[in-house]
Amino acid sequence: MKFSDYNSIRVRDVNRVAIHADGEYVLYWMQAYRRLQYNHALEFALSEAERLKKPILIYEGLRMDYPWSSERIHQFILEGYLDNKQEAKELGLAYLPYVETSKVSRNKILFELSQKACMVVTDDFPAFITPIQISKLSSRIQCALFAVDSNGIIPLANYGDVAGAARILRFRVHKLFPSSYIHKSIKISKSDLKKIPALNPESLNKYRDSIFPCTEKSIREALQDSRFESSVPSVKGIRGGRKEALRILDEFISKKVNDYATQRSIPSSPEEGSSSLLSPYLHFGNISIDEILEKVLNYKRKSIWAPDLLNESSRGKREGYFHENDSINSFLDELLTWRDIGYLFFFKKPEFRKGLSVLPNWLQENLKKHNRDKREYLYSKKDLEKAKTHDELWNAAQLELVHTGRMHNYLRMLWAKKIIEWTKDYATAYEYLEDLNNKYAYDGRDPNSYTGILWSFGLFDRPWYPERNVFGTIRYMSSDSTKKKFKVKPYLEYIKSITPGEGNLFG
Numbered sequence: 001m002k003f004s005d006y007n008s009i010r011v012r013d014v015n016r017v018a019i020h021a022d023g024e025y026v027l028y029w030m031q032a033y034r035r036l037q038y039n040h041a042l043e044f045a046l047s048e049a050e051r052l053k054k055p056i057l058i059y060e061g062l063r064m065d066y067p068w069s070s071e072r073i074h075q076f077i078l079e080g081y082l083d084n085k086q087e088a089k090e091l092g093l094a095y096l097p098y099v100e101t102s103k104v105s106r107n108k109i110l111f112e113l114s115q116k117a118c119m120v121v122t123d124d125f126p127a128f129i130t131p132i133q134i135s136k137l138s139s140r141i142q143c144a145l146f147a148v149d150s151n152g153i154i155p156l157a158n159y160g161d162v163a164g165a166a167r168i169l170r171f172r173v174h175k176l177f178p179s180s181y182i183h184k185s186i187k188i189s190k191s192d193l194k195k196i197p198a199l200n201p202e203s204l205n206k207y208r209d210s211i212f213p214c215t216e217k218s219i220r221e222a223l224q225d226s227r228f229e230s231s232v233p234s235v236k237g238i239r240g241g242r243k244e245a246l247r248i249l250d251e252f253i254s255k256k257v258n259d260y261a262t263q264r265s266i267p268s269s270p271e272e273g274s275s276s277l278l279s280p281y282l283h284f285g286n287i288s289i290d291e292i293l294e295k296v297l298n299y300k301r302k303s304i305w306a307p308d309l310l311n312e313s314s315r316g317k318r319e320g321y322f323h324e325n326d327s328i329n330s331f332l333d334e335l336l337t338w339r340d341i342g343y344l345f346f347f348k349k350p351e352f353r354k355g356l357s358v359l360p361n362w363l364q365e366n367l368k369k370h371n372r373d374k375r376e377y378l379y380s381k382k383d384l385e386k387a388k389t390h391d392e393l394w395n396a397a398q399l400e401l402v403h404t405g406r407m408h409n410y411l412r413m414l415w416a417k418k419i420i421e422w423t424k425d426y427a428t429a430y431e432y433l434e435d436l437n438n439k440y441a442y443d444g445r446d447p448n449s450y451t452g453i454l455w456s457f458g459l460f461d462r463p464w465y466p467e468r469n470v471f472g473t474i475r476y477m478s479s480d481s482t483k484k485k486f487k488v489k490p491y492l493e494y495i496k497s498i499t500p501g502e503g504n505l506f507g
């Protein structure tokens with residue numbers, strides 16, 4: 001198996017240390033793209049293992065003390081372990097799953113494994129704790145460490161500088177798409193691995209007691225034995241992992257994608273709505289953009305889709321470029337342009353996560369002018385968290401987030417705009433938004449969490465007139481206009497049905 005020259009731009013040499021040709025194996029430290037298929041980082045590790053004639057060892061680890069840690073997030077990740085273990089077994093790959101609990105202390109497994117490795121390969125996810133974890137390991141180990149970008153179909157390093165508006169990035173996405181699609185990641189089969197020697201099982205003997213058993217029972221025990229930052233429970237009916245991600249993708253393609261362009265914005269329950277529900281699985285790396293594209297572009301086709309079917313006369317436009325079906329174009333615009341604009345920001349500007357300081361000048365001036373405008377309503381974080389406001393639609397959206405770990409996309413925009421309107425200043429609003437989103441949402445702690453929140457402060461948008469109190473020229477949204485635009489009663493009924501113990505929810 002050979003890693004293509006085209007994709008070598010995805011590989012970042014983190015510590016510029018030599019590869020140890022006499023090491024025991026190539027170590028793949030899976031920390032963000034939690035899957036064994038369609039994964040450039042794993043493909044790079046496998047191609048290096050083949051070149052060095054060494055076995056491969058896949059290490060997947062989970063600590064208890066990450067920011068916003070909770071049973072909700074933990075269970076979702078651990079369910080993914082079950083699928084990864086099974087897939088590793090089917091492919092004949094050595095897989096070492098490890099989970100820290102109060103009984104299984106955080107030991108030095110990763111560091112020790114690195115000491116015996118020829119090289120370590122890991123995931124170059126640009127947000128949350130991943131960049132910090134990479135630089136920590138880099139400063140401690142003596143062998144080469146490579147971080148590989150498997151974030152999307154287009155290598156982030158190919159995009160050039162950050163884009164201040166979606167239309168700017170859209171043009172680059174369309175230009176780079178054909179060659180990136182040709183070199184997309186692959187579904188690995190056993191025959192791809194036949195030149196890679198098997199790992200001697202004795203190499204892992206030392207870790208026998210620390211290996212996570214990957215059963216439903218061991219997940220329950222690990223959750224009981226963990227100490228979390230937040231007491232956010234998992235959600236009945238939501239399951240993490242690759243199998244569930246693929247099931248959801250199939251359901252989206254067979255039942256929903258056709259209505260995506262016209263129905264996606266109508267507030268509705270996840271079952272009634274037309275969006276894919278894939279964001280948690282993308283966030284935790286259970287599924288890759290490449291395979292979603294492959295399936296969606298081949299929707300209802302008799303022959304295999306190829307980039308020569310792209311409509312070059314629509315290059316740079318939201319409609320018409322990828323497909324004759326408008327819904328597919330609309331979905332791919334979100335999946336590629338809107339998703340990558342945030343990933344690119346994080347990739348290029350690590351300070352992005354600091355918040356409002358990244359907003360452009362026109363917004364900085366706007367914020368300065370309206371920061372302390374008098375607010376008609378002021379709510380504490382507790383009021384907001386408990387959905388105790390005067391606005392029934394807002395309360396419903398907040399309850400959806402708390403009870404299901406999701407929030408309908410259109411309402412997510414409204415939700416954020418209202419928090420800006422109902423808190424004493426912008427910095428407080430930003431702090432509440434980051435915390436509530438990342439604490440409750442399955443897909444939180446992602447580059448898109450920050451671009452979504454910052455979009456509500458005007459990022460990637462234009463000035464809107466007339467100038468208003470609190471918002472200045474930032475786009476304004478209201479629950480009343482949302483109710484005029486859409487029939488929201490079924491959505492409110494849905495929220496009531498999933499929150500029966502909440503009493504008088506709305507007001």
Ligand SMILES: Cc1cc2nc3c(=O)[nH]c(=O)nc-3n(C[C@H](O)[C@H](O)[C@H](O)COP(=O)(O)OP(=O)(O)OC[C@H]3O[C@@H](n4cnc5c(N)ncnc54)[C@H](O)[C@@H]3O)c2cc1C
Nearest residue numbers: 275276277278279334335338339409416443444448449452
């Ligand atoms: C205040 C606010 C906070 C947000 N926080 C998050 C977050 O924490 N994590 C997150 O993944 N998204 C976030 N978004 C973006 C968007 O709401 C979600 O990506 C989308 O609702 C996920 O549902 P889906 O998978 O069904 O999306 P679909 O509509 O099916 O879209 C498919 C995929 O495209 C991407 N996508 C869709 N819409 C957007 C968008 N507006 N911006 C960036 N990428 C998009 C996502 O990866 C999504 O899974 C936020 C938006 C706002 C306004």
